[in-house]
Amino acid sequence: MEDVLAYLEQHSARHLEELRAFVRIPSVSTDPQHAPDVRRAAGWVAARLGAAGLTDARVHGTPGHPVVTASWTGAPEAPTVLVYGHYDVQPPDPLDRWDTPPFEPTQRGGLLFGRGVSDDKAPLLIPIRVAEAFLQTRGALPVNVKFLFEGEEEIGSPHLAAFVQAHVAQLQADFVLSADGGMWRADLPTLTVSARGLAALEFTVRGPGQDLHSGRHGGGLHNPLHALARMIASLHDAEGRVAVAGFYDDVLPLSPEVRADTAALPFRDEAYLREVGAPGTFGEPGYSTLERQWYRPTLEVNGLWGGYTGEGSKTVLPGEARAKITCRLVPGQDPARVREQIRASLRRHTPPGVTVTFGDGEHGAPAYSIPPDHLGLRVAQEALRAVYGRDPLRVGMGGSVPICDTFRDVLGMDTVFLSFAVGDENIHAPNEFFRLARLQEGAHAWAAYFGALARSRDLAGQAGG
Amino acid sequence: MEDVLAYLEQHSARHLEELRAFVRIPSVSTDPQHAPDVRRAAGWVAARLGAAGLTDARVHGTPGHPVVTASWTGAPEAPTVLVYGHYDVQPPDPLDRWDTPPFEPTQRGGLLFGRGVSDDKAPLLIPIRVAEAFLQTRGALPVNVKFLFEGEEEIGSPHLAAFVQAHVAQLQADFVLSADGGMWRADLPTLTVSARGLAALEFTVRGPGQDLHSGRHGGGLHNPLHALARMIASLHDAEGRVAVAGFYDDVLPLSPEVRADTAALPFRDEAYLREVGAPGTFGEPGYSTLERQWYRPTLEVNGLWGGYTGEGSKTVLPGEARAKITCRLVPGQDPARVREQIRASLRRHTPPGVTVTFGDGEHGAPAYSIPPDHLGLRVAQEALRAVYGRDPLRVGMGGSVPICDTFRDVLGMDTVFLSFAVGDENIHAPNEFFRLARLQEGAHAWAAYFGALARSRDLAGQAGG
Structure with missing residues (x-):
């Protein structure tokens, strides 16, 4: 793994410039006026996949915004993952609340500000960079990897199900590894086991x-x-x-196990209220703040x-x-x-x-949840332990990744979240940012994930679970 | 009076062009960006008064938008009226609901469309045109007339009270004759006896x-x-x-007389709902629609x-x-x-x-109401009868003319409304318009008013009532 990590280190400045260029494209999927920008972003992603060494990168037209795919399937004995992400972004409104222009990425300290940088442009680039590092240093990936990036996540993925339906064979894998999602905390590795x-x-x-x-x-x-x-x-x-x-x-009622896990997390209402600047919590009686935000x-x-x-x-x-x-x-x-x-x-x-x-x-x-003993989660646990030196905590996700349901229904595949965005990065809000240190942390984790998955032995029993 | 009316007839085309030029000035008082336009409108009004033959027309600066004054006091034995109006307008929003641009006055049939044409630019021009007609044909008006036009009516006249306070002697008159207000119906002469x-x-x-x-x-x-x-x-x-x-x-509770007068007016909820395109009436129980809109x-x-x-x-x-x-x-x-x-x-x-x-x-x-037997109302009754051949009906006004209270408190003067706008002319809404026929009707009525007031004998007992 040293060679791969060294490559990522050597090319980090270029990769950061690429992220900036990507963020400059105002790929706002909800606004018809930005349709040409969304198309431009799709082309940018396909070109970036090609530059990484994925020779079959393609932009597919849909009745809405395009889908971008690529694959490397040179390890027939190894497992296959389908990497998912989205290159579209939320509208930047209200514009007057941004400290710097939303589509002019601006670095302040270790943070890069810009619309979409955290949701989902930096996280989406990480697995592409990792694939590049493997292909450029070893000429091969440890596992088979397929990429599927859409441009309609922020508007509910209206055309993705039809696309998946029409490409079942090409997209088939053991499970989905989502670059969209987000860690709960910047200082704690977490694994997301559900999404609303x-x-x-x-x-x-x-x-x-x-x-x-x-x-x-x-x-x-x-x-x-x-x-x-x-x-x-x-x-x-x-x-x-x-x-x-x-x-x-x-x-469905909350299980006692989930309630206990959630109550054990390091979370205090007071600290949360300071973080978001609200005068008090408020919500459905009988539940804690995290329960209200993740499971209700x-x-x-x-x-x-x-x-x-x-x-x-x-x-x-x-x-x-x-x-x-x-x-x-x-x-x-x-x-x-x-x-x-x-x-x-x-x-x-x-x-x-x-x-x-x-x-x-x-x-x-619909909401999504993954079986708690899924192979993809266990591999994630190992990869995150390799990077952070401790076991990740299991958390829920308040937001939605609507395509999980499509992947389960159409492809019979579960979705594991491996994103290095953090939930406090002002996504869907002014001054969205990404922690630049996580460009390398995330790449390390994705590289470790591919390695650990290649070593896993009991895949057959888990695939499609 | 024939000479004066003939003059008005002869000059009607020019007067209409002047109204168009006036409406083109976007004198939106609530929007700081339009402050220069409001100043421009003040200058336009002063110039128009000068062109009418009023030699002392002046624009007075205030901490807000300017006040415009002029006067003709060449009849020391005759009564004096203070003519009030406002040259500022409401914002044109929502712009996309206008059929033609709000500040490009457009004639369709007998209607002239544009922001402020009905509230209060056309009504304000009428007494100026009538003064011009008297001065150009006879060299004199039948009564003394002072003009006071403000640019802040649509934002609650924040600086008018101080201006009036500082000019008590110059503005002194027997009562105020307001060119702002509006008739209830296009087909019925009405006298407004209160404003909310x-x-x-x-x-x-x-x-x-x-x-x-x-x-x-x-x-x-x-x-x-x-x-x-x-x-x-x-x-x-x-x-x-x-x-x-x-x-x-x-x-204060509604008097049985006012309730009876209001109930006797030709008004049906069904016809009103058709006019405004609403599915039903709604409001404080126990009152009719007109009572709710005028007196509650x-x-x-x-x-x-x-x-x-x-x-x-x-x-x-x-x-x-x-x-x-x-x-x-x-x-x-x-x-x-x-x-x-x-x-x-x-x-x-x-x-x-x-x-x-x-x-x-x-x-x-505060709200305003005038004593029902006020001389200014009786003269208005006579003037409107001369133009329309029937007695005007007495109505309330749902809207507000905040300066009535200033005139009563500071100058001890009541306010009589003599406006030829009609309440259905989309004031404060898209597609505001004015009925062009009322440019002449209104001028006839104002000329008749000045004549009837000159003939009135029992003024002393009523002034300042």
């Missing part, structure tokens, strides 16, 4: 046919902003439980707006108001059913004098 | 110190959007009453926003959410007290895990 699902919807409350003068008309018509507020307030009870009828019906479902309004939002005041009774919602789901919940429950609840709570309609942007994915 | 007051405030709900990923953090922190919705929902009960403690305490106080959210409001979805748990509120007040209510009641109510309803702060933009004005 997602259910997204949008709605519009309409009153008068257009904006009206609130002096002339106010008092006689239902202001859609008032109605929207009342409808959103109806979605939770005062203590923080989701108040949508049926929402918790299919939720949520309903969050991600945006709402209506009326005049500019400088000064404008006495308007607006014609409409809108809100965007995403739920985080846990095992047992069906995204489509949850969306329907929310629509029904909002319809039931629509007050007189306004109407509600449901818009575009509906998508979802 | 205003109380404006803004607040911000803050949770975490910055936007967070709603997957990682959702469930453990109070989402400021949820808190904002709950707080706004607390401001009304489910039936539409304002639920702020003490809000109705100082409200309201609390309206004019804008609210937070989180991601762009295309597609963004899974953010935002750091803050904001709302703008204006109340319409009725006689008895004190704007400062109402604002304090709302702040107290919002503080009381602030849920755990977030904080509330109150921002800029607080302003207000």
Whole structure:
């Protein structure tokens, strides 16, 4: 392994420049205006795979944003992993909260700031760099590696399932190794054993046919902003439980083991509140903060707006108001059913004098969890011990990786997370950053993973588990 | 009067061109970026007064936007009126809802579209044109006329009171004749006998110190959007009453006469709902739509926003959410007290895990009403009868003209409304327009008003009433 690690060390400056170039591409998948940038990012990734020595790197068109694949399958006796990641990023809004431009990567101390640098551009580059290091130093990888990078993760991967379906043979592997995900803490190696699902919807409350003068008309018509507020307030009870009828019906209860593991983690509400700058915790009664964030479902309004939002005041009774919602789901919940429950609840709570309609942007994915004794987890445990000198802790993931379900359903493959992003790196927020030291730590771990997997003997019994 | 009316007829095309030029100036008083445009509009009005033959037209600087004055006092035995209007306009947002650009006045049929054309640029020009017609045809007006035009009406006239205070002698008159206000219906002459007051405030709900990923953090922190919705929902009960403690305490009850007059007006909810395109009426139980809109106080959210409001979805748990509120007040209510009641109510309803702060933009004005037998109303009745051949109906005004209170308190003068805008002309909304026929109707009425006032004999007993 020394040769591989030495190569990575020697080429670290170039690899950092490559990361900067990658981050400069504003591959915002949710915004149609950025579609050309998303395509450009796909091309960049394919070229980078080629430069690493993967001769079959390809950009595949889809009805949405492209998929990029490559593979090295020169070790027929060894196991095969499918490396997953995404090259698209969240929108940078609100722009005025960034200290430096989101698409001009800026280093301050050991941190590199930029939209997408942590989610998921730096983590995605790590396995490519490791493949390059093996191929350039030894001409071979210890295991077979297939790469699958998509450009629609941030919008719910609407076209990935069809792509996977159409490429079952090419993508077949023993399991998926995801470069997306993120470690819980920068100072602790962790293994993620579950991820929450997602259910997204949008709605519009309409009153008068257009904006009206609130002096002339106010008092006689239902202001859609008032109605929207009342409808959103109806979605939770005062203590923080989701108040949508049926929402918790299919939720599997938390096992005593998981509750005990979680309670044993080094986590204190006070320290967490200092980290995020919030005045207090709040949420579903009967659960700890980590349980609420990892293992319990949520309903969050991600945006709402209506009326005049500019400088000064404008006495308007607006014609409409809108809100965007995403739920985080846990095992047992069906995204489509949850969306329907929310629509029904909002319809039931629509007050007189306004109407509600449901818009575009509906998508979802069920929650995911991996069997606790999966080979891929055990190999990860060994690789992380090699890098950090201690056993990783097992944690949940509050966020979602919707494609886990696709991989399980279509390819029969579980997903192991091996990302070197950290959950505090402002992903989906202004001033997203990545800890540069983890470019090397992560590469070391991925190299160790490939080595340990090659040495593993009882694969057959685990594959497809 | 024939000579004056003939002059107005002959010069109508030029007067219309002047109105277009006036509307082209985007004198948006609430937006600091438009301050130069507001100054430009003030200069335009002063020049227009000068062109009418008023030799002392002046632009006065204030700490905010300028005031424009002029006067003709060549009839020492005759009464004196102070003509009021405003040359500033509301912001044009939302821009995408305008059929033609807001500051490019566009004629379609008998309507002229543009921001501020109805509120208050065309109505403000009418008395200037009438003064011009008298001065150019007869060299004199039938009564003494002073003009006072401000540039801050749409932001609550923050500097007008101080200006009036500093110019008490120059502005002294028998009463104010306001070119701002608006008729109730295009097909019915009406006299406005009251206007609601205003109380404006803004607040911000803050949770975490910055936007967070709603997957990682959702469930453990109070989402400021949820808190904002709950707080706004607390401001009304489910039936539409304002639920702020003490809000109705100082409200004077509606007199049986006013209720009877209002019930007798030609108004049907069904026709009104068709006009505004709303699915139903809604508001404080126990009152008719017109009573709710003219004589009962309201609390309206004019804008609210937070989180991601762009295309597609963004899974953010935002750091803050904001709302703008204006109340319409009725006689008895004190704007400062109402604002304090709302702040107290919002503080009381602030849920755990977030904080509330109150921002800029607080302003207000009490409601206004004029004694029903005021001379200025009786003269208006005569002038409108001369133009329309029937007695005007007495109506309330849902909107606010905050300066009425200043005129009464500082100058001891009541305000009579003589505006030829109509309440359905999309003021404060996209596609604001003015009915061009009313340029001549209004000029006829103002000319008739000046004539009738000159003939009135019992002025002394009414002045300052």
